[in-house]
Amino acid sequence: MGAAVRLEGVRVSFGATRALDGVDLHVATGERIALLGPSGAGKSTLLNVLNGSVTPSAGSVQVLGADPAALPGRAARRLRARVGTVHQHLELVGALRVVHNVNAGRLGSWPAWRAALSLLRPQGVAQVAAALEQVDLLERMYERTERLSGGQRQRVAIARVLVQRPELVLADEPASALDPALAGRALALLSGLAAERGGSLLACLHDPALALAHCTRVLGLVEGRIALDAPAARLTPADLADFYGVRR
Ligand SMILES: Nc1ncnc2c1ncn2[C@@H]1O[C@H](COP(=O)(O)OP(=O)(O)OP(=O)(O)O)[C@@H](O)[C@H]1O
Numbered sequence: 001m002g003a004a005v006r007l008e009g010v011r012v013s014f015g016a017t018r019a020l021d022g023v024d025l026h027v028a029t030g031e032r033i034a035l036l037g038p039s040g041a042g043k044s045t046l047l048n049v050l051n052g053s054v055t056p057s058a059g060s061v062q063v064l065g066a067d068p069a070a071l072p073g074r075a076a077r078r079l080r081a082r083v084g085t086v087h088q089h090l091e092l093v094g095a096l097r098v099v100h101n102v103n104a105g106r107l108g109s110w111p112a113w114r115a116a117l118s119l120l121r122p123q124g125v126a127q128v129a130a131a132l133e134q135v136d137l138l139e140r141m142y143e144r145t146e147r148l149s150g151g152q153r154q155r156v157a158i159a160r161v162l163v164q165r166p167e168l169v170l171a172d173e174p175a176s177a178l179d180p181a182l183a184g185r186a187l188a189l190l191s192g193l194a195a196e197r198g199g200s201l202l203a204c205l206h207d208p209a210l211a212l213a214h215c216t217r218v219l220g221l222v223e224g225r226i227a228l229d230a231p232a233a234r235l236t237p238a239d240l241a242d243f244y245g246v247r248r
Pocket residue numbers: 014017018019037038039040041042043044045046088
C-alpha cells in the first residue's frame with residue numbers, strides 16, 4: 001500500500017500558540033482515521049495542513065505523494081482536486097442556491113468557462129441531484145443556502161465532497177449538527193466515498209461511538225501532539241472516555 005499522508009516533525013505556530021508541536025504521522029492508502037482530542041488540540045489545523053490551506057513552520061508534508069506548499073500553481077490545483085474537505089465552519093456561500101454550493105466541489109476539475117457558465121445554468125445537475133438524494137436534501141436543490149438549518153447546511157457540505165469524489169477525504173466534525181441517525185449516515189457516506197476510490201479518510205469526531213463504528217484507526221491529539229494512536233478494533237468506548245479524562 002502507498003502512503004496517503006506522511007508528516008514528519010510538523011509544527012504550526014499562530015503567534016505564541018503552537019497549534020501542532022512535532023507531529024509525525026503515516027497514513028496508508030485505504031485507512032479510515034478518526035481524529036479525537038479536546039477543543040483547541042490542533043485537529044482542524046492538522047486537516048488544514050493536509051489540504052494545503054496552512055503551511056507549517058517546520059517539518060515535512062507529503063499528501064498523495066506531494067508537498068502541497070511546494071507545488072507550482074497548476075500542480076497545486078490538481079492536488080487540491082484530489083483532496084476533499086468538509087470544513088468545520090462549512091464554508092458555504094449563503095446567498096447562492098444549494099446546487100451551486102454543491103457544484104463548488106467540482107471547480108478544481110472544471111475549466112474556468114464551465115465554472116462560470118454553471119452559475120448561470122447549473123452544470124452536472126444529475127450528479128448534484130444524486131449527491132443531495134444521498135444526504136436526503138434533494139427537494140432543497142434550488143433553495144438559497146442561507147435558508148437551510150445548520151444540520152441541512154452541514155449535509156450540503158457533505159454533498160459537495162460527494163460530487164468532488166476525492167481520493168483523500170478530510171472531514172472536520174462533519175456530523176456535529178446532525179441527529180444520531182443522520183450522523184451515522186453521514187459517516188457511512190464519507191467512509192464509503194473514500195473506499196469507493198480506494199482512498200482514505202481523516203475525520204475529526206467528538207463522538208467515540210462514531211469513531212469506533214466507522215474508522216479503522218483512532219488518533220488522539222492533545223496540545224498539538226499525538227497522544228493516542230491505536231487500531232479501532234483494539235479500543236473500547238471506555239478507553240476513549242479515559243482519553244478525554246472523563247470520570248466514570
Ligand atoms: N487562524 C488562526 N489564528 C490564530 N490561532 C489559531 C488559528 N487557528 C487555530 N489557532 C489556534 O491553534 C490552536 C488549535 O486550534 P484548532 O482549530 O486546530 O483546534 P481544534 O482541535 O480543531 O479545536 P476544536 O475541537 O475546538 O475545533 C488553538 O489554540 C487555536 O486558538
